[in-house]
Amino acid sequence: MFQNFFLTAWRNLKRNRVFSAINILGLSLGMTVALTIGLWVYHEYSFDKFLPGYDQIYQVRRNFDSNGEILNFTTTSLKLADALKQVPEIERVIVSDWMGTHGLMVGDRKLNFRGAVADGEFLEAFRYPMVKGSPGVSLKDAYSIVISESMAKAFFGSEDPINKTIRYENRHDLKVTGVLKDVPANSTFQFSFIIPLAYMEQTYDYMKGARQSFGNNSWQQFVQLKPGSNPALVAEKVRLITRSEQGYNAQHSEVVLQPMERWHLYSKYVNGKDSGGFIEYIRIFCIIGVAVLLIGCINFVNLSTARSEKRAREVGVRKAIGSLRGELVIQFMLESFLMTFIAFLLACVLLELALPLFNQLAGKSVAVPYREPLYWIALLGLVLITALAAGAKPALYLSAFRPVQVLKGKVQHGTSSSLSRKILVVTQFTCSIALIVSTIVIYNQVQFAKNRPTGFDTNRLMVTWSNGDIPKNYTALRNELLQSKIITDITTASSPATEIYWHSGVDNWPGMYPNENIEMATVVIGQDYFRTMGIKFREGHDFTSLDDTTKVIFNQAAMTQMRIKDPIGKLITWNEKRYEISGVIEDALIASPFAAAEPMMFLTEPGTQGCLIYRLADKVPAATAISKLTAIFNRYNPSFSYDYSFADHDYAQKFNLEQMIGKLSGIFALLAICISCLGLFGLAAYMAEQRNKEIGIRKVLGASVGQVWMLLSKDFAILVFISILISTPVAWYFLQHWLSGYDYRVTIGAEVFIIAGILALLITLATVSFQSVRAALANPVSSLKDE
Numbered sequence: 103m104f105q106n107f108f109l110t111a112w113r114n115l116k117r118n119r120v121f122s123a124i125n126i127l128g129l130s131l132g133m134t135v136a137l138t139i140g141l142w143v144y145h146e147y148s149f150d151k152f153l154p155g156y157d158q159i160y161q162v163r164r165n166f167d168s169n170g171e172i173l174n175f176t177t178t179s180l181k182l183a184d185a186l187k188q189v190p191e192i193e194r195v196i197v198s199d200w201m202g203t204h205g206l207m208v209g210d211r212k213l214n215f216r217g218a219v220a221d222g223e224f225l226e227a228f229r230y231p232m233v234k235g236s237p238g239v240s241l242k243d244a245y246s247i248v249i250s251e252s253m254a255k256a257f258f259g260s261e262d263p264i265n266k267t268i269r270y271e272n273r274h275d276l277k278v279t280g281v282l283k284d285v286p287a288n289s290t291f292q293f294s295f296i297i298p299l300a301y302m303e304q305t306y307d308y309m310k311g312a313r314q315s316f317g318n319n320s321w322q323q324f325v326q327l328k329p330g331s332n333p334a335l336v337a338e339k340v341r342l343i344t345r346s347e348q349g350y351n352a353q354h355s356e357v358v359l360q361p362m363e364r365w366h367l368y369s370k371y372v373n374g375k376d377s378g379g380f381i382e383y384i385r386i387f388c389i390i391g392v393a394v395l396l397i398g399c400i401n402f403v404n405l406s407t408a409r410s411e412k413r414a415r416e417v418g419v420r421k422a423i424g425s426l427r428g429e430l431v432i433q434f435m436l437e438s439f440l441m442t443f444i445a446f447l448l449a450c451v452l453l454e455l456a457l458p459l460f461n462q463l464a465g466k467s468v469a470v471p472y473r474e475p476l477y478w479i480a481l482l483g484l485v486l487i488t489a490l491a492a493g494a495k496p497a498l499y500l501s502a503f504r505p506v507q508v509l510k511g512k513v514q515h516g517t518s519s520s521l522s523r524k525i526l527v528v529t530q531f532t533c534s535i536a537l538i539v540s541t542i543v544i545y546n547q548v549q550f551a552k553n554r555p556t557g558f559d560t561n562r563l564m565v566t567w568s569n570g571d572i573p574k575n576y577t578a579l580r581n582e583l584l585q586s587k588i589i590t591d592i593t594t595a596s597s598p599a600t601e602i603y604w605h606s607g608v609d610n611w612p613g614m615y616p617n618e619n620i621e622m623a624t625v626v627i628g629q630d631y632f633r634t635m636g637i638k639f640r641e642g643h644d645f646t647s648l649d650d651t652t653k654v655i656f657n658q659a660a661m662t663q664m665r666i667k668d669p670i671g672k673l674i675t676w677n678e679k680r681y682e683i684s685g686v687i688e689d690a691l692i693a694s695p696f697a698a699a700e701p702m703m704f705l706t707e708p709g710t711q712g713c714l715i716y717r718l719a720d721k722v723p724a725a726t727a728i729s730k731l732t733a734i735f736n737r738y739n740p741s742f743s744y745d746y747s748f749a750d751h752d753y754a755q756k757f758n759l760e761q762m763i764g765k766l767s768g769i770f771a772l773l774a775i776c777i778s779c780l781g782l783f784g785l786a787a788y789m790a791e792q793r794n795k796e797i798g799i800r801k802v803l804g805a806s807v808g809q810v811w812m813l814l815s816k817d818f819a820i821l822v823f824i825s826i827l828i829s830t831p832v833a834w835y836f837l838q839h840w841l842s843g844y845d846y847r848v849t850i851g852a853e854v855f856i857i858a859g860i861l862a863l864l865i866t867l868a869t870v871s872f873q874s875v876r877a878a879l880a881n882p883v884s885s886l887k888d889e
Contacts, residue, residue, distance in 0.1 A: 122441065124784045125401060127448075130452060131394075132397060133446060134453055135390075138456055140484075143387070148288045149365070150366065155229065157361070159325070159326050159362040160325050160359040160360060160362065162186065163360055164357060165358055165374040169619065172374040177319035178323045179313075180197060181316050183321075192336065193327060194326040196223060196323060198299075205569055205741060206269065207268070208266075212743045215294040218295070219301070222241040224296060232282055240280035243279065245277060246298060247278055248281070250283070264279070264281070266278050290365050320604075333359065354607075386763075387770075394533075394774050396491070396529075397530045397534070399491045401530075401778075401784070404527065404781055442489040443485060464766065523785070534774040535825055535833070539837070540837060544760060547844070547847060547848045548760045548764060556690060558635045559635070561750060563634075565747050568713060583716065588730050588731060588734075590719050593635075594712075594714055596626040597692075597713065607620060608622065608703070611666065613664070620701065626707055628710065631644075634717055637688060638688045639688075640658055643684060651708075654676070655685040656685075656703055657688070670685070687704075782866060818870050
């Protein structure tokens with residue numbers, strides 16, 4: 103019996119090639135979008151879950167009450183780590199730096215790699231697979247280093263790297279005690295080597311007092327709970343652990359724990375709780391994937407029910423010779439499954455072609471997990487759900503025909519069938535228009551932020567880390583660079599030109615309320631910082647020298663928050679030391695281009711800070727400048743390869759997420775409208791066929807091509823207009839919610855919906871016009887000769 107059902111389904115599919123092709127193509131495009139988004143979502147949810155025991159690991163974060171606004175920071179102190187070790191439910195406390203790029207050398211080979219400074223138990227808590235060595239002992243020696251397979255190959259080729267030495271930052275030789283497999287792309291931590299925190303404590307003087315205060319927040323740290331521990335109880339135990347110390351605004355600080363499984367997707371903290379982040383985009387695109395697949399299913403339903411008259415006699419004959427309705431339902435569902443399976447095979451091919459382009463656009467490494475049983479189960483579920491969604495209504499509708507009426511030619515479709523098709527078409531275009539509106543709004547938001555004045559000049563501004571021999575050779579390096587005329591200005595700072603690495607609280611200021619506190623960005627700067635950055639002073643003046651350590655400079659946002667008027671010469675207290683305000687600068691968007699400029703404080707001290715910031719001369723070509731800079735830096739810092747970044751490129755990176763979301767929304771909107779138009783194309787062909795005789799009579803009576811075109815197109819135009827009316831408030835509501843996450847945001851105007859509506863209407867008319875004009879140009883004799 104099933105063989106007969108299958109043969110009948112196959113013959114019907116071949117007999118109606120055009121409509122079958124439209125259905126298959128629409129379903130395959132919808133399934134491709136759903137599969138692509140599904141794999142991307144799976145990739146994002148898989149972050150860190152490859153690590154054994156990830157559910158027992160938590161990041162230690164700080165909530166800080168800044169005048170009623172709860173700020174959240176990942177910076178923590180070594181003293182806090184010592185205090186956490188006393189909590190019985192905590193098995194390990196892991197301290198780590200921020201995993202930056204460092205210079206390493208083996209013989210004459212100099213390479214820069216991203217690495218971590220971490221506690222000796224790091225590899226016992228974070229069990230990254232090791233090729234050589236043991237997690238428990240590889241980082242016990244202060245002068246040891248664990249490297250990745252790629253780094254081992256880069257330095258030692260095919261030789262065994264164990265017990266060989268690597269020179270770190272041209273300071274000390276470290277012995278290789280372990281080799282890790284390369285860290286996968288779906289890991290929050292990205293590093294190529296690890297050295298123990300004990301090395302830093304033994305070799306860097308500033309580490310000596312690092313465990314003395316909860317206010318020295320320069321590290322990130324994590325805790326591994328003992329099996330069976332209650333995370334909620336542990337979180338309550340550690341919440342007020344910093345309140346035991348006086349000063350440094352400790353009374354306004356609380357410790358919070360974030361589980362590892364939420365690190366990647368829930369990075370946005372609101373009122374001290376992780377309430378959003380990348381998960382918001384994941385949810386949006388899940389909805390988009392379902393919507394696009396639904397549009398493909400709607401095509402199937404509409405075309406199948408619209409062509410019901412073609413199958414009505416078949417149903418009548420089969421019922422007359424004894425077929426049961428259940429058998430007919432199986433027959434039509436089998437046709438749906440067959441068409442869905444063919445669409446699925448085509449979708450698999452399209453997926454393989456689309457993934458490289460998607461990865462390039464999204465900056466991801468999404469791959470099809472062919473070896474995962476869960477993937478195949480999900481695929482089977484996708485095919486079944488799609489086939490049921492697309493085929494259930496046509497199967498039930500077609501199988502319900504009464505044989506007596508059908509065989510007498512009295513098939514009555516009624517208004518319900520036509521109305522349901524119209525509702526489904528409206529649903530299709532509502533989704534499509536909403537996606538078009540979203541694409542336009544996201545683009546406008548990005549452009550709005552890009553055009554916002556930054557308050558500093560990123561043009562030809564460069565950043566290089568002050569590593570190796572640069573600190574001791576900085577004066578000579580600075581002089582030669584300026585004398586060479588390659589650069590016009592140079593300075594140093596504790597943060598790069600487009601980032602803020604340090605926040606701290608001001609202890610006291612004029613007009614401070616009792617128990618008031620403010621946390622603000624803090625940057626230690628070198629000579630000519632503001633001139634190099636292109637930041638202007640509102641009042642006052644720059645530091646007179648690096649020895650001017652009793653002065654402080656604020657930006658206007660800080661003065662506004664502290665309510666200080668006529669600030670020049672007034673005194674504040676920071677870190678239990680008195681400072682005089684010598685200047686106030688214009689606000690600069692150092693951190694986020696989408697948010698208000700945050701309060702900032704600038705200090706100076708002798709010595710060289712961690713970043714070199716310098717500006718290329720206008721008349722020197724960038725390639726020529728970099729070639730000359732490489733030679734100069736190599737002379738003063740011979741143990742390190744010259745490394746740099748451009749500030750304008752770094753600033754542009756801040757728009758990457760929004761630009762990616764906008765591009766993906768645009769692509770999916772285009773696919774959604776294409777799938778919808780495939781359905782319209784089929785429906786227009788069906789309507790032209792159904793009204794063939796009517797069109798012939800109208801043409802004989804003198805109707806023009808334009809009048810016939812209007813006759814066949816107006817119904818679809820009305821449906822699209824209804825879709826515009828429905829999609830407008832829906833899209834406005836969700837986009838307003840999305841924009842509310844930005845302090846600096848665009849206003850959604852009526853022109854956005856007008857543009858999207860006109861675009862959808864033009865695409866619809868272009869799609870329908872092919873069939874309409876074709877029908878209008880047909881010879882009426884052909885349609886009327888049998889009357």
